[in-house]
Amino acid sequence: MFANFRHSMAWLHTWCGLALGFVLMVVFFFGSLSVFDREIDRWAIPDTRFEPQPMPSFDKMLRPVFETMQPDAAARAATAPLVDGPLPERFDTPRSWGAYTTHRDPVLLLFAGYEVPGAKDHETAIYANRTVDPRTGEALPTDRLKLGSEFFYPLHYSLSLDWKNVGYWIVGFSALMMLMALVTGVIMHRKIFRELFTFRPKKTTQRSMLDMHNLTGVVALPFHFFFAFTGLVIFAYIYFPVTHTQLAPLHDRHEQIEAKETGLPHDRAGVAAPMASVDAMVAEAQRRWAAKGMGGAVGYLNVQHVGDANGYVSVYRAGTDRVQLTGEGIHFKLSTGELLREDPPPTLVARINEFLTGLHLQHFKHWLLRWLYVLGGLSGCACIATGLFFFVEKRKRHHAKHGVSGARVVDALAVTVVTGMLVATLSLLIANRLLPDLMPAGWPLRGAMEKYCFWGAWVLAAVHGWWRTASVAEGRLAPAWREQCLAIAVLAVVAPVLNWITTGDHLLRTIGSGYWPVAGADLFMLASSALAFMAARKLQARAARPVTASNVKLEAKHA
Amino acid sequence: MTSATLTYRHIASRTAVAILGGYAFTWGIIALGIALMYSAGMAFHDAEHLSYIIGLLVFLVAFLVAFAAQGLGRVALVLVGGGAAMTAAAWWVQSLIIGAGA
Numbered sequence: 001m002f003a004n005f006r007h008s009m010a011w012l013h014t015w016c017g018l019a020l021g022f023v024l025m026v027v028f029f030f031g032s033l034s035v036f037d038r039e040i041d042r043w044a045i046p047d048t049r050f051e052p053q054p055m056p057s058f059d060k061m062l063r064p065v066f067e068t069m070q071p072d073a074a075a076r077a078a079t080a081p082l083v084d085g086p087l088p089e090r091f092d093t094p095r096s097w098g099a100y101t102t103h104r105d106p107v108l109l110l111f112a113g114y115e116v117p118g119a120k121d122h123e124t125a126i127y128a129n130r131t132v133d134p135r136t137g138e139a140l141p142t143d144r145l146k147l148g149s150e151f152f153y154p155l156h157y158s159l160s161l162d163w164k165n166v167g168y169w170i171v172g173f174s175a176l177m178m179l180m181a182l183v184t185g186v187i188m189h190r191k192i193f194r195e196l197f198t199f200r201p202k203k204t205t206q207r208s209m210l211d212m213h214n215l216t217g218v219v220a221l222p223f224h225f226f227f228a229f230t231g232l233v234i235f236a237y238i239y240f241p242v243t244h245t246q247l248a249p250l251h252d253r254h255e256q257i258e259a260k261e262t263g264l265p266h267d268r269a270g271v272a273a274p275m276a277s278v279d280a281m282v283a284e285a286q287r288r289w290a291a292k293g294m295g296g297a298v299g300y301l302n303v304q305h306v307g308d309a310n311g312y313v314s315v316y317r318a319g320t321d322r323v324q325l326t327g328e329g330i331h332f333k334l335s336t337g338e339l340l341r342e343d344p345p346p347t348l349v350a351r352i353n354e355f356l357t358g359l360h361l362q363h364f365k366h367w368l369l370r371w372l373y374v375l376g377g378l379s380g381c382a383c384i385a386t387g388l389f390f391f392v393e394k395r396k397r398h399h400a401k402h403g404v405s406g407a408r409v410v411d412a413l414a415v416t417v418v419t420g421m422l423v424a425t426l427s428l429l430i431a432n433r434l435l436p437d438l439m440p441a442g443w444p445l446r447g448a449m450e451k452y453c454f455w456g457a458w459v460l461a462a463v464h465g466w467w468r469t470a471s472v473a474e475g476r477l478a479p480a481w482r483e484q485c486l487a488i489a490v491l492a493v494v495a496p497v498l499n500w501i502t503t504g505d506h507l508l509r510t511i512g513s514g515y516w517p518v519a520g521a522d523l524f525m526l527a528s529s530a531l532a533f534m535a536a537r538k539l540q541a542r543a544a545r546p547v548t549a550s551n552v553k554l555e556a557k558h559a
Numbered sequence: 560m561t562s563a564t565l566t567y568r569h570i571a572s573r574t575a576v577a578i579l580g581g582y583a584f585t586w587g588i589i590a591l592g593i594a595l596m597y598s599a600g601m602a603f604h605d606a607e608h609l610s611y612i613i614g615l616l617v618f619l620v621a622f623l624v625a626f627a628a629q630g631l632g633r634v635a636l637v638l639v640g641g642g643a644a645m646t647a648a649a650w651w652v653q654s655l656i657i658g659a660g661a
Contacts, residue, residue: 002565008626011565173578179619229615236611242590243607246646250594250653254603349605356612 006187013184016177018391018410021384023159023174025417028384030156031227032377033148033425035362035370038104039517040148044432045140046503049518050106053134055099055298058278061137062110066097066306069112069128072142079126083118091116093268094306095125101134101299103320103365104517108134143439145447147432151454152425157235165238171231172239178228185217205477205542206393209386216383223376224383230360233353263340264331265310273309276337285315285330288342294328295320299363303334312340319358320365381418388414392472400475408472412465412480419484420461422532426491426525427457433498461487477543485536492529496522577625580638581618587645589614594652 002008033040042049056062071079076087091114100109110132113125131140145151154160161167199211217224232239243251259266278301286296299318305311311334316327329343346354358364362373388410396407431453439446461484468480499522500506510519592610597603621638628634 002626005627009623012623012626176615176618176622180622183619183623232615233608233611236615237607240586240589240611240614242586242593242610246590246649247593247653249657250597251603253657254597258603347602347605349601349609353605353608353612 009184009187013181013188014391017181017384017387020174020177021388022413022417023170024178025381025384025388026159026421027156027171027174028377028380029421030152032374032381034153034156035373035377036517036520037146037148037153038102039520040152041146041150042106042517043499043521044147044429045144046505048107048133048140049503049505049515050135052103052106053101053108055101055282055301056108056134056137058099058282058301060279061134062097062099062301063275063278065110065130065132065137065139066094066112069110069130071114071126071128075126075128079116079119079124082120082124083116084120085118088117091126093117095304097303097306099301101318102363103297103318106134107131107140143445143447145432145450147428147450151428151451157231168235168238172235175228175232179225179232182217182221182225182228185214186221189214204393206390209390209393213383213386213390216379216386220376220379220383224380227360227376227380230356234357234360262331264312264314265305267310268305268308269310271309272307273311273335275307275311275334276332278303278313278334281313281332281337282315284332284337284339288330289317289328292328300327305334309335311335319363385414385418388418396472397475400473405473408469411472411478412462412469415465415469415478415480415484416458416462419481419488420458420465422488422528423461423484423491424454424458426488426495428454429495429525430491430498433495433502477539479543482536482539482543485532485539488532489529489536492525492532496525572631573626576631576635576638577622580625580635580642581621583642584621584638584645585614585618585642587642587649588617590649591645591652594649594656598652598656 002011070090080087093115095113095115096111098111098113100111101107108131110130112128114128116124116126130142131146132138133140151160157171158165158167159170161170199208199215201208201211203211237243255266282298282301286298289296294317297318297320298315299320300314300316302314302316303311304314313332313334314329315332316329319327327343331340331342332338333340362370392407392411392414396411399405399407428450431450435446435449435453437446439449443449444452464484465480468483469478472478496507499518505515505518507519507522510516510522589610592613593603593606596606596609601609625631625634625638
């Protein structure tokens with residue numbers, strides 16, 4: 001069906017790139033924002049604007065908090081179908097208590113998992129989550145949405161479509177198509193090195209869009225490939241659940257052998273036992289890490305089989321000093337504090353895997369690298385967006401002549417995912433500053449209202465995009481682009497100003513005191529505003545320029 | 560572009576073989592990879608991770624081959640047949656390991 005190999009690759013690049021480019025745009029953009037998810041959380045929840053804290057005392061502070069934690073209504077509703085008969089009012093048998101923090105988190109995330117009596121699968125657990133201020137142990141209000149870590153981040157990897165994991169599958173397939181587009185893109189162009197130095201902004205829109213597409217694709221080619229690939233590796237167990245289906249017997253066998261070898265019991269003994277001091281175990285773990293010359297900040301603390309004779313405590317290091325996702329876990333017997341096991345040094349394969357996943361999830365402490373990630377992600381957005389622009393520019397006059405609406409449809413969708421996504425994101429931040437602290441009775445919770453504002457603004461941007469791209473069907477530039485750029489320019493100033501008015505944290509204060517989470521978010525928005533304004537002016541100049549015959553020349557190489 | 564020769568049927572069959580055939584083949588690679596490497600003494604999760612890393616790269620290649628190859632039937636046969644054969648082999652290896660351990 002295809003004339004030759006290169007033709008088939010070009011066809012794949014164009015059409016699969018088009019079909020999934022819209023999803024990839026969302027994934028790359030919110031991935032870029034997720035690099036600073038904790039900082040965005042601080043911007044969105046002013047009560048948490050204080051310095052990151054170390055793991056607090058378990059015995060004095062965390063244990064009493066854990067003992068009061070119970071699953072919320074949403075967790076109960078999700079668990080109800082997994083049980084024969086009704087759920088109990090209270091869950092009394094904690095399977096595990098976990099506390100998690102990072103070097104960028106002033107707040108501490110706690111989870112308590114309980115056994116579910118009458119569950120069809122005895123492995124079923126129900127979880128209660130709580131975010132606390134580690135200085136006091138007080139809980140944060142539950143209706144606050146952590147915009148960065150609880151909204152932008154899930155959008156990045158699952159589009160927030162949780163039903164049957166369908167979002168994960170769409171993102172996973174898109175990541176595979178990203179890899180495909182990179183490989184086929186290289187095959188199509190061949191002259192990779194030359195693309196690095198080719199950008200002709202003064203030529204036709206079509207030509208300069210293609211230059212920009214190639215440039216942004218090639219400059220960050222290893223970055224794009226690596227991130228799409230490691231993203232797939234991280235969630236491979238969802239896409240290929242081999243060891244939970246076909247090879248489940250092998251997996252069960254491994255778990256039993258492992259429990260025997262490590263001395264960490266897989267199940268409860270059913271015999272109640274008191275708890276020794278967990279703080280003393282943490283201190284011992286830190287002593288052992290120090291003896292190996294490693295930093296001693298605790299990242300994750302887990303108590304398994306709480307209150308049982310088989311209970312044990314696992315203390316993991318916060319791996320901020322290396323790329324790999326490491327833990328160097330040390331495990332103690334819960335009832336006595338006796339050392340059960342120190343995780344052995346990782347094997348070669350484990351180190352490769354930790355490196356791949358760690359490179360993607362970036363728990364390390366390196367601000368320059370973090371910014372390079374943002375730039376890499378945004379160059380991915382630029383590459384995808386210019387690919388879409390090129391598609392439209394190349395076809396719109398031809399389509400206009402033949403009365404086909406393809407170019408217009410693509411342009412309207414491109415407006416929606418490129419500028420419309422920014423409009424929605426900024427609207428969310430603005431809603432976050434404007435909504436009342438406590439929503440009136442009968443309204444959805446504050447966090448839910450913020451989400452509605454985001455989706456509502458995005459739908460409006462899509463409607464506007466469709467309406468104001470009508471001129472593409474006549475072969476001209478769509479005014480939607482300029483208008484949404486202007487909207488972004490305005491909204492990106494409104495959000496920092498509202499932050500100032502509602503919290504008093506203006507830029508002079510945040511920069512003066514070196515509080516970069518909020519100063520950085522404000523500065524980033526102001527810079528975006530300036531860029532959007534410049535883009536709007538350029539678009540206006542382009543629109544005023546007459547269409548000449550030389551602009552229409554098509555390039556045969558691209559399918 | 561010779562789009563005159565590109566029919567919807569062509570595109571649909573290529574896409575189906577690329578996605579479904581690629582998936583079946585990758586599943587087979589991962590399942591057999593885990594079973595074989597584990598039986599050869601590698602730690603279970605190491606075998607799992609390494610198989611995922613290899614399997615995902617194989618999926619990418621299989622996807623491209625499904626569009627690049629001349630004869631689609633042969634590609635479909637290799638991907639689906641190979642995937643099924645490797646999946647079956649993984650089952651067999653698993654039953655040997657479980658049988659030996661019991």
